[in-house]
Amino acid sequence: MARLGVWKWLGKRSRLLPAILLLFAMSTDLATPRTVSAAALYAAAILAAAPLLSLRGTVLTGASAFLLDWAMFRYFGYRRNPIEFSELAMVATVTVIAIFLNRLIHHRKAQLQSVRDIAAAAQRAVLPRPPERLGPLCFAARYEAAQTDAQIGGDLYAVVDTPFGVRCVIGDVRGKGMGAVRAVAVCTVTFREAAQQESSLAALVERLERAVALDARQAGNVSELEGFITGAFVEFPRGGGEFRLVNRGHPAPLLFLGDTVQYIEPGRPGLPLGLAALAGDPVCVDTVAFPEGASLLLYTDGLTEARDETGVFYDPAARCTGHRCPGPDAIVDALLADVHRHTGGRRTDDMALLAITRTPDKARPASTR
Known part of the structure; x- marks a missing residue:
């Protein structure tokens, strides 16, 4: 029972996960040498937003990850570096993929809700109160x-x-x-x-x-x-x-x-x-x-x-x-x-x-x- 309570608590706060990952990515960039990149964490934040947030939230998460990653490159003095272009292109690509997944999940949820409504109607017809x-x-x-x-x-x-x-x-x-x-x-x-x-x-x-x-x-x-x-x-x-x-x-x-x-x-x-x-x-x-x-x-x-x-x-x-x-x-x-x-x-x-x-x-x- 305690385990179920923990999962319910985590489920109610799951929408905070993308923001937490972005903060962790930025902290990792600031706390590690300039040769270490937190690009994987930026990508993880964007992908986590797809199933957890709305379309607007997913777009904002992708834009925030792109800007934070760009700011880190400026902070460490990278300008017009191939690594910079490659990493920012990766973040932008992951954002596009996340937007596509968000729309796909949205339509699947709509279909599932329709099925649930039909099941509820069937229950009321077969087993009325x-x-x-x-x-x-x-x-x-x-x-x-x-x-x-x-x-x-x-x-x-x-x-x-x-x-x-x-x-x-x-x-x-x-x-x-x-x-x-x-x-x-x-x-x-x-x-x-x-x-x-x-x-x-x-x-x-x-x-x-x-x-x-x-x-x-x-x-x-x-x-x-x-x-x-x-x-x-x-x-x-x-x-x-x-x-x-x-x-x-x-x-x-x-x-x-x-x-x-x-x-x-x-x-x-x-x-x-x-x-x-x-x-x-x-x-x-x-x-x-x-x-x-x-x-x-x-x-x-x-x-x-x-x-x-x-x-x-x-x-x-x-x-x-x-x-x-x-x-x-x-x-x-x-x-x-x-x-x-x-x-x-x-x-x-x-x-x-x-x-x-x-x-x-x-x-x-x-x-x-």
């Missing part, structure tokens, strides 16, 4: 991709208000890259459509099973084992103090009751979506009490597989037990902060969190946001 409140249920979601600059990965979540109650899903696609993003899109779109049409949670899961298996075949996977999605499906019936849960090979959700936290293990383990043909067992639906003030946390294995420097896995139930969180935002924010402390800021897998809190119809829990 859930509603903050539906009846007595309050929601909060957070998503962190394994790669710092990535906007979307292989984890998914969705919340849908349906005639049969509020239905939620959280899932983790096997694999990485664009194939995983495609599977996320297929699963979320199918879930949102089927949640409004299927009258039972079991029928909803079976429909997603068929969609995932079909997508895996269309993607050209050689084996059914190559494409699957672990998922936890939750249904909150209207007017009831309970929820129904189907777990298909996914990490067990966490139930918060006061200052106690417990895992909700499935009554019968289920295979991930896309692998139903290997078992053929009916969908197991568990019913769990969900009184007022209780919270449910759905998450992906990026949370429980996060490790510290010694390789110890993160245990959210043990870390959260004894702490009261007033609402879903407080739960996910506290968990993210704690897992970052546990890992020292390192991320090796995507991580999605979806927290749900049941409150009285006219009450709303406090939020950290």
Whole structure:
């Protein structure tokens, strides 16, 4: 963590590097014999300006290096010397090259920003922010991709208000890259459509099973084992103090009751979506009490597989037990902060969190946001 802090500190002050190199070059010229030249330092300052400064800053750095080098020649009494012309020509040439690199980097950054904007739009389309409140249920979601600059990965979540109650899903696609993003899109779109049409949670899961298996075949996977999605499906019936849960090979959700936290293990383990043909067992639906003030946390294995420097896995139930969180935002924010402390800021897998809190119809829990 300390190393990351040092690099952040240096990154904020990197724009000073060209000026520091120019001062060092001038000091070297003044402190050494006249036969020693600091031309390499002048060139280094100009080239450092290309990626760190604007076009104007790069031009000013090149002009300053040229003038300083010319002044050093005058200071040491060189006039119309071939060495002088050669060195000043080198500085001028490096300046032209630096200006070209600066423009090239500028256009590459513009292209990268465009790609990031498209990725952010894709994330909002595929993983829109859930509603903050539906009846007595309050929601909060957070998503962190394994790669710092990535906007979307292989984890998914969705919340849908349906005639049969509020239905939620959280899932983790096997694999990485664009194939995983495609599977996320297929699963979320199918879930949102089927949640409004299927009258039972079991029928909803079976429909997603068929969609995932079909997508895996269309993607050209050689084996059914190559494409699957672990998922936890939750249904909150209207007017009831309970929820129904189907777990298909996914990490067990966490139930918060006061200052106690417990895992909700499935009554019968289920295979991930896309692998139903290997078992053929009916969908197991568990019913769990969900009184007022209780919270449910759905998450992906990026949370429980996060490790510290010694390789110890993160245990959210043990870390959260004894702490009261007033609402879903407080739960996910506290968990993210704690897992970052546990890992020292390192991320090796995507991580999605979806927290749900049941409150009285006219009450709303406090939020950290």
